[in-house]
Amino acid sequence: MPMRYQYINLAYLGRMAGEEPETRRQLLFMLMEELETALPAIRAFLEQEDWPALLGASHHLKSTLAFAGNAGMDEANRCIERHLKEEPAPSPSFIAFHVEALEALLPFVLEELRQEGQKG
């Protein structure tokens, strides 16, 4: 019986991997690696108030999050990207709020991704 997850939905990742377990496994590990590195980078850009770099990172993360299937992280990241695109003077506290949401959800997502990875 397939595992039921609370924080991830790997339907898209599965569709993109076709029925090839090796591609699926590869995508899964790439996903974990991308998520683990993306958030510290986003946090650093926020602290430096480097908005162009943060916009780039958020845009990149959007593609990554599609594979994880966590609606909360999707939404938080979308808020960050939209805010940076639309606000001439971005609000650090607004962005920080959504970055905190991303950071809060990340451990749960990673945990479930690890469980999926351990299934071999």
Next chain:
Amino acid sequence: MTELNAKPEPLYRIMLIEDDPSYARLVAIMLQESELLNCSITHCLTLAEGVRELQQGEHFEAVLLDLSLPDSQGFDTLSRLLAHFPHLAVIVLTGLEDKGWGLQAVKSGAQDFLAKGAFDAGQLAKSLRYSIERSNILKRLEEIQRIAHIGHWECSPSEHYFHASEETYLIFGLSHQRPFTCEELLRPDCPFNFFLQLQEDACRLGKVEKDAWIRRSDGEQRYVALVCSGRKLDSGGLLFSGIIQDITERKQAQELKKAKSLAEYTAKVREQFIASVSHEMRTPMNAILGMAHLLRQTGLDEEQRGYVHSIQQSSDILLGIINDILQMSAAQNGGLQFEQKDFSLQNLLRNLYDVLKYKAGEKGLRFSMDIGPGVPDFLKGDALRLNQILYNLVGNAIKFTDEGFVLAEVQLIEEQADRMQLRFAVKDSGIGIAEDKLDAVFEPFSRLPQKDRIFEGAGLGLPIARYLVEAQGGNIGARSRPGEGSEFFFSLWFEQGAPAASSLPALPGQIPADASFRLLLVEDHQMSRLAAQKTLEKKWKNIDIVLAENGEEAIRLLKEQAVDIILMDIQMPVRDGLSTARYIRRNMPAGIAGVPILAITAHADKAQGHVLKKYGMDDYVLKPFEPEQLFRKIQHYLKPTPPPSTI
């Protein structure tokens, strides 16, 4: 000639307190001679006379004060004057032998000192001018501090010195009239006691900047920003200076904004959750309906057929509600796009009639449609949304009418050179609505209570119709009376349409699974690149995929080998997709410049299609893309050629 933008020169009023009339006359002559200062002089012979004059409210920009007066001698003269007027700009006049007094006077608040007999007219005017300017700047600074709730303080524990500005006291809800001494500051119950902690921190760190809550004398909590730094004195001790600003309102606004964005975020997630649950429910609902349909085809007795019919009816209702929720959610999130395409109004109404006539027939209602004179058959607009609005209105009319009729009609109400306004109305002889409840029926989830009856539905049909009409710049309304039926109407503008030859260019044939072609995939996102590559390789066994991580690399690869089609991400490091596409179209040899370029973009904005075309891209696929979507686009644009050769 007047200098451009020169500051206008006012007439300064100077008071001279001097008991020697001849010396006073000399000072007056000196100042009259000076071009540096335009002033009038008021002369007082004694300190008492000067104080009296000042107390009468006369404004003087500066006071020249002789320290040796008949009613006051020495440094005490200045102290007494400043005690009455602490903000007065005072320049002390001393004897040549009394320079020490002058120095002490400056330390105690005088702006400057001049030794009698040792200054000329220019020096006197310069000293006065500088003092006045400095005094004005200080006044402005004080005003700024008052408006911005900024206070400042200085403290040197080793020198037993402490001074805080008036605003500092006000921030703490205290009176400046009763200033604290340095010794009082050391007492733990002194409101300024925590300045000592700041001083300790400044000793360690050089400069301290922090925000903190403080409690005012009336118990109210205020949030303040604090800055403190120290510098060494000749004595070896330290002099600390600090700034304090009351930022309670700013802090509250930030908290409010945070709470607001949290609430918005929560609402969004909730909406998403509802939309996602509804979406997930639609698939099994469709399955239930399909299975029920199949079940009816099997050999069932009458009772069993009745059960299946009930399943079908309930599933139909549930599916309708789910679709409405999804639609409303998309509308609230601004996720609906409107098309401008040619369509036949007659066909649209005929189809609508065909779909709904059974429902009306089941209830024995007369259902008819009427197209008014001058209404053109072909319009340009969003046929799908118009159909949806009419379906909701007619569906509602049938639902709330037990006997009589339902009529849908359309009339031309205004015609302009390039567009026309149509009015659609749906009338029925149903139960009707009280006039004061009419507005409420357009609100989401509002279902008017009916005696002894429950009508199915989530109450979203009319809100959706209203959204669809208003989002296209139209108006919607209703008139009704209980027991006398209702009329729901809306008006929309349409352009004159043309008969649609074929809405889409003919699709080229399927590309066989064993077709050989070369595809350049330009994508910096590693996972998307791998996913696209694997998906395409699975679909077309002989596909040759060339990978590039950015536009620069793509251009380099294109110089080395020909390709049949290019898939290109938009936002990439080094060189983005837009400038790469433009470069390919403008600068590459004809064979490459004409290759179809499909953008793969996560910019979920359909309007971006125009921008992409401007840069030379043929079409786009939105990320995250579904494999079938990608295949269809490739099939549409790919012109299979013999196996590509190296240039």
